[in-house]
Amino acid sequence: MLATPSSTPELNPPAPPAASTGPRITRGHSCVLCQQRKVRCDRQKPCSNCIKAGAECVTSAPSLPRRKRKKLSEVDLGVKLKHYEQLLKKAGVKVEDEEFPHDWETREYQKASQDVVGLMVPRASDAETGALFANKGESHYVENTLWENLRDEILDPKDPLPGSTSSDDETNETGMFPYAESLLVGHTAPSTSLTSLHPQPVNIFRLWQTYLTNVNPMVKMFHAPTVQQIILDASANLEKVSRPTEALMFSIYLLAVTSLTPAECERMFGETRMTLLSRYSHGAQQALINSKFLKSLNISTLQAYMLFLLGMRKFYDAHSIWILTGSAVRIAQRLGLHRDGSRYKISVFDAEMRRRTWWQIAFLDGHASKLAGAGFPSWLIKFDTKTPMNLSDSDLSPEMKDLPQEKEGATEMIFCCLRYEVAQTIRKYGAFSRDSDTIQLPTGIEHTPAKDKAIDDLEKMFQDKYLRFCDPSIPLHLLVVYCAKSVIASMKIMAHHPRQYPDKGASMTQTERDNLFRECYKILEVDNLGHSISAIQGYLWHVQHYFQLDAFIYVLSELRTRFTGDEVDRAWHQVKAAYDSHPDMLTNTKNALYFAIGNLCLKAWRAREAAGFVNQGGYQIGIPPYITQLRELRKGTELSKSGNDPRNAAQHAKVCHLIEHNPTSVMQQNNAFQQSADQFSNMDLALDMEMPEITSVDWEYWQTLMDGDLPAYQDDGNGFLN
Incomplete structure (x- = not known):
C-alpha cells in the first residue's frame, strides 16, 4: 500500500515493520542523497548514509503506479479495429481487408459523456451524424468527421467552444489581415x-x-x-x-x-x-x-x-x-x-x-x-x-420546464404558421434528386389530380385550423385571410399552367384556359386589395416583396386575345392597380423582366385598340396613364443606361421577344432557374412569389423555348378571336 511521503515531522508516518527500529522509506524509493550518490540506501528514516554525512534525509514523492493494462477481449479488439478502419476510410485511406467480419456492436465508443462536449446526435441512422456542443448560451454543431471523432481528445468541458467569441478576439485588431465580414x-x-x-x-x-x-x-x-x-x-x-x-x-x-x-x-x-x-x-x-x-x-x-x-x-x-x-x-x-x-x-x-x-x-x-x-x-x-408551435409569446417563458399544449386557432404566430403549413406541404410532396440537388415533384398532366387533391387538402386545413378563427376586424387576421386565398390560387396555377403540357397548352380545353385566367386575375385582385386597405399598410413592407409576376404575365398574355366581357374589364382594372401598387415595374427600365412585361402589356393594349374595343357607348375610352408612361419610356430608351454594349441590346431584344411571343415560357428556366412552374417547389415558402432581375440567364437557352405564340381560339361569342 502506498503512503504519502512527507518531511514534515508533525505528520504521522506509516507503522514500521516489527523488525525495524524506526520508520522506513517507502519500498522501492531511495532518499534523494543516495540517489544522487548512486549508493545503496537502507531505506531507514533517516538512512545510515545521510546520518554519516550529517545531511537531512529527504525522500522524493513516489510516482503513481502504472495502471495494469486490461487485457482486451476479442470483441473489444474488434470494436477498436472497426473504429480505426472507419477513421481511415473517412480520411481517404483505402482499407484492404474489406472482408473482415464485423458482427459486433460498435455503438459503445459513440456514447455521449455527460459534460458539455457530449451532447451527441442519436445515431438513429447512418445519415444522422454530428454533435452539438453547448455551453453558457452558445452552441456549436459539427458534422465534419475530423472534429467529431477527435472531440474527446481535443476539447475540454471547461474551455470555450471552438470559434467562440465570448471573449474579444485580439488576434487581428490591427487590421493587418482582411476581415472576412x-x-x-x-x-x-x-x-x-x-x-x-x-x-x-x-x-x-x-x-x-x-x-x-x-x-x-x-x-x-x-x-x-x-x-x-x-x-x-x-x-x-x-x-x-x-x-x-x-x-x-x-x-x-x-x-x-x-x-x-x-x-x-x-x-x-x-x-x-x-x-x-x-x-x-x-x-x-x-x-x-x-x-x-x-x-x-x-x-x-x-x-x-x-x-x-x-x-x-x-x-x-x-x-x-x-x-x-x-x-x-x-x-x-x-x-x-x-x-x-x-x-x-x-x-x-x-x-x-x-x-x-x-x-x-x-x-x-x-x-x-x-x-x-x-x-x-x-x-x-x-x-x-x-x-x-402555435403559441403566443405570453404562453412562453425562459424558466418553463415544459411547453404548454399548442393552441387552437389564431395566435401571434398565425401568419408564420400559415407559411409553415405551405412549407411542409412542399416538403411532403417533394423528393430529393441526387443529380440536381433540388426538390423534384411529379410533373405532367397525369399527376394533376394528385396535385389538385393536395391543394384541396391544404385549403381545407387552412379553413379548419386557422381561417375559421380569424376576425377580419383585426389587421393581422385580415392579412392571413388574403394570403391564404393567394397561396391556394397560386398553387392551382402551378398545377394547371400550360407549361406542364408537352404542347405548351395547345391541348388545353377552353374551360381549363378560362379557369386559369380567372385564378390569375384573382391573385392580382388579392394583392391589389391588400395595397388599398389602410389597416394592413404596416405589413406591406414584407408582402410587397412577393408579387405574383407569373400570374401577371399570364393575364397580360391572355388579354391579347380577350377583348369583351366583365372578366376582361376586371382583368384590365387589376393590371392598372398592379402598376399603381408596384411602380418599380413601370419605372425600372434596367430590369429586363419588368421592361419586357411592359412590352407585353403594350402589345395587349394595341390588340385591344385594333379590335375596336376601346370605344364603348360611342366615345373613346381614355388611354390609361400607365400605358402612356410605358410608351414614353420606350421612346429611345434602352434597357441599361450603364453603357451601349451591343451585347446588352441583343440580350434585351431576346428577352423582350420571348416574353411577348411566348409568355407562358417566361418562367421556365435553365440551370439558373431549374424548378418547373407546375411543381409546388415553384411556390415560394412565403406564400407568394417574386421574380428575380434577369442578369445572368442563359439567353440562348431562352431563345430555344420560343416556339411561337400561345394557341388562339375561335370566337365563341364570349370574346375570343382567332
Whole structure:
C-alpha cells in the first residue's frame, strides 16, 4: 500500500515493520542523497548514509503506479479495429481487408459523456451524424468527421467552444489581415463604437413598438418580452451594451423604419425615411462586424443578421442576397439549428426559439435561392427541426420546464404558421434528386389530380385550423385571410399552367384556359386589395416583396386575345392597380423582366385598340396613364443606361421577344432557374412569389423555348378571336 511521503515531522508516518527500529522509506524509493550518490540506501528514516554525512534525509514523492493494462477481449479488439478502419476510410485511406467480419456492436465508443462536449446526435441512422456542443448560451454543431471523432481528445468541458467569441478576439485588431465580414457586408473598420448612432432612448422605444406592430407578426424569430427587457436595459447604458445585443438593436431599428412610410418617419422622428434607413443600415452592418457574426456562436447575433438581410432586400440584388442568406444557413448549421432542440440537453424554451430562427432562415434562403436561380437547395428537405408551435409569446417563458399544449386557432404566430403549413406541404410532396440537388415533384398532366387533391387538402386545413378563427376586424387576421386565398390560387396555377403540357397548352380545353385566367386575375385582385386597405399598410413592407409576376404575365398574355366581357374589364382594372401598387415595374427600365412585361402589356393594349374595343357607348375610352408612361419610356430608351454594349441590346431584344411571343415560357428556366412552374417547389415558402432581375440567364437557352405564340381560339361569342 502506498503512503504519502512527507518531511514534515508533525505528520504521522506509516507503522514500521516489527523488525525495524524506526520508520522506513517507502519500498522501492531511495532518499534523494543516495540517489544522487548512486549508493545503496537502507531505506531507514533517516538512512545510515545521510546520518554519516550529517545531511537531512529527504525522500522524493513516489510516482503513481502504472495502471495494469486490461487485457482486451476479442470483441473489444474488434470494436477498436472497426473504429480505426472507419477513421481511415473517412480520411481517404483505402482499407484492404474489406472482408473482415464485423458482427459486433460498435455503438459503445459513440456514447455521449455527460459534460458539455457530449451532447451527441442519436445515431438513429447512418445519415444522422454530428454533435452539438453547448455551453453558457452558445452552441456549436459539427458534422465534419475530423472534429467529431477527435472531440474527446481535443476539447475540454471547461474551455470555450471552438470559434467562440465570448471573449474579444485580439488576434487581428490591427487590421493587418482582411476581415472576412467585409467580403459580405462591405469594407468597414473593425470594432467601431456605435454609441453615437443609437437614437435617443425615447425613440428607441418608439422603434421597438413599431417593430412589435409591423414586423414581429411577420417574422416571429425571438421571444419579444425577453428581447424587450434586454433593449430597455441596454438603452439605459448604451456604452456598455454587448455586441450581439447592439447588432440586434440596430437591425430592429432598420426593419422598424423599413415598415414605415416617409410621412410616418417625418412625423415620428422628424427625419426623412431615407436618412434613417441609411443611418441604421450602416449601424447594423457595423454592429454585425463588431460582433464577428461569421464566427459568433450566439443566436442573437444570427437573428440580427437575418433581420438585417430582411431590411436590405430592396437594396441588394437577388444574387447578393442569396449569397448572404447562404452564409446565414451555414452559421445556423454550425449552431445546430437544423437539428431539433428536443434531441439535446437544452431547455424547451431555447429549443422553441431555435425552431423559430431556423424556419425564418429556411423561408428567406428558399426564396433567395429561387430568385438567384439556384432552385431549392437539398437541405430544405433534409433538416429535422420541427415547426414552431402555435403559441403566443405570453404562453412562453425562459424558466418553463415544459411547453404548454399548442393552441387552437389564431395566435401571434398565425401568419408564420400559415407559411409553415405551405412549407411542409412542399416538403411532403417533394423528393430529393441526387443529380440536381433540388426538390423534384411529379410533373405532367397525369399527376394533376394528385396535385389538385393536395391543394384541396391544404385549403381545407387552412379553413379548419386557422381561417375559421380569424376576425377580419383585426389587421393581422385580415392579412392571413388574403394570403391564404393567394397561396391556394397560386398553387392551382402551378398545377394547371400550360407549361406542364408537352404542347405548351395547345391541348388545353377552353374551360381549363378560362379557369386559369380567372385564378390569375384573382391573385392580382388579392394583392391589389391588400395595397388599398389602410389597416394592413404596416405589413406591406414584407408582402410587397412577393408579387405574383407569373400570374401577371399570364393575364397580360391572355388579354391579347380577350377583348369583351366583365372578366376582361376586371382583368384590365387589376393590371392598372398592379402598376399603381408596384411602380418599380413601370419605372425600372434596367430590369429586363419588368421592361419586357411592359412590352407585353403594350402589345395587349394595341390588340385591344385594333379590335375596336376601346370605344364603348360611342366615345373613346381614355388611354390609361400607365400605358402612356410605358410608351414614353420606350421612346429611345434602352434597357441599361450603364453603357451601349451591343451585347446588352441583343440580350434585351431576346428577352423582350420571348416574353411577348411566348409568355407562358417566361418562367421556365435553365440551370439558373431549374424548378418547373407546375411543381409546388415553384411556390415560394412565403406564400407568394417574386421574380428575380434577369442578369445572368442563359439567353440562348431562352431563345430555344420560343416556339411561337400561345394557341388562339375561335370566337365563341364570349370574346375570343382567332
